[in-house]
Amino acid sequence: MAEGSTTTATVTSSPGGSSRSGARRRPALSPSRASDFKQCPLLYRFRAVDRLPEVATKAQVRGTLVHSVLERLFALPQGQRAPERAKEMLEPTWRELLAECPEWMELFESGDGDAEAAMRDWLGGAAKLVDGYFGLEDPDRLEPEACELHVETELDSGVLLRGYIDRLDVAPTGEIRVVDYKTGAAPRQIGEAKAMFQMKFYAVVLWRLRGVVPRQLKLMYLSDKQALAYTPDEAELVRFERTLEAIWQAILRAGKTGDFRPNPGKLCGWCSHQAVCPSFGGTPPEYPGWPEPDPGEESLLDRAD
Numbered sequence: 001m002a003e004g005s006t007t008t009a010t011v012t013s014s015p016g017g018s019s020r021s022g023a024r025r026r027p028a029l030s031p032s033r034a035s036d037f038k039q040c041p042l043l044y045r046f047r048a049v050d051r052l053p054e055v056a057t058k059a060q061v062r063g064t065l066v067h068s069v070l071e072r073l074f075a076l077p078q079g080q081r082a083p084e085r086a087k088e089m090l091e092p093t094w095r096e097l098l099a100e101c102p103e104w105m106e107l108f109e110s111g112d113g114d115a116e117a118a119m120r121d122w123l124g125g126a127a128k129l130v131d132g133y134f135g136l137e138d139p140d141r142l143e144p145e146a147c148e149l150h151v152e153t154e155l156d157s158g159v160l161l162r163g164y165i166d167r168l169d170v171a172p173t174g175e176i177r178v179v180d181y182k183t184g185a186a187p188r189q190i191g192e193a194k195a196m197f198q199m200k201f202y203a204v205v206l207w208r209l210r211g212v213v214p215r216q217l218k219l220m221y222l223s224d225k226q227a228l229a230y231t232p233d234e235a236e237l238v239r240f241e242r243t244l245e246a247i248w249q250a251i252l253r254a255g256k257t258g259d260f261r262p263n264p265g266k267l268c269g270w271c272s273h274q275a276v277c278p279s280f281g282g283t284p285p286e287y288p289g290w291p292e293p294d295p296g297e298e299s300l301l302d303r304a305d
């Protein structure tokens with residue numbers, strides 16, 4: 001899209017969801033946590049308030065790896081962003097992620113077989129996702145403004161919105177494209193509404209930060225090599241802003257009382273917390289009260305969907 005310099009923000013968050021800066025920050029709404037609350041208020045509570053640990057899946061970790069490699073790919077000069085170069089980056093990037101999160105190696109050690117062989121097989125799956133990316137676009141023809149861009153803005157109502165955008169392309173005309181890579185194993189039709197919610201969230205943030213409604217919101221499904229592009233309009237973003245404010249107010253109301261209700265549905269199959277969910281015969285831990293610090297932070301794995 002645009003000519004110009006590329007900025008990349010190094011991913012520094014811990015996978016468990018603690019603050020990337022380590023500093024206490026004002027509570028904010030992130031797209032992942034807003035989606036959680038919409039899907040199931042109790043899931044929001046477990047993740048944002050109780051901060052119950054969740055075991056990463058191989059698919060999530062692979063998504064994190066592929067996102068990291070694509071970020072590094074765009075740090076290379078144009079002309080060097082070839083599929084083989086990207087795939088060569090998989091293993092060293094994985095070793096760096098493992099150094100940060102050594103527990104991820106356990107994902108390959110649970111079976112009877114050879115963990116190293118299982119990991120190699122899994123890396124092969126990551127290489128297929130990289131190929132899927134190259135099947136959708138040629139990165140040598142692009143010069144993004146930023147990758148892994150941290151964005152944060154405060155709405156007039158005082159609601160703070162915060163998140164990380166996979167990639168931002170800005171044309172010489174000033175037109176903005178928001179790009180999100182989807183690497184997950186969940187069926188696309190299940191994740192699509194959630195993905196579009198996330199993209200509209202970023203569209204609102206960018207519109208408020210830059211005064212420009214993004215021209216395109218682009219979802220790239222790397223496993224099935226399909227892209228979905230959407231053009232929002234200002235009236236839609238105004239309505240969506242009201243939706244985000246309503247979600248935040250509902251979160252704050254529930255946060256005061258601890259009344260986060262379960263909302264069972266087909267996505268329960270992907271929930272790590274069935275054992276403490278009343279809808280599955282479990283009992284939630286005692287409500288710990290509204291969290292400090294920030295319940296709006298996103299984890300590395302949040303973006304690996």
Ligand code: SF4
Pocket residue numbers: 040042043262263264265267268271272273274277278279280
């Ligand atoms: S199992 Fe389902 S209902 Fe229970 S917390 Fe998870 S998503 Fe909500």
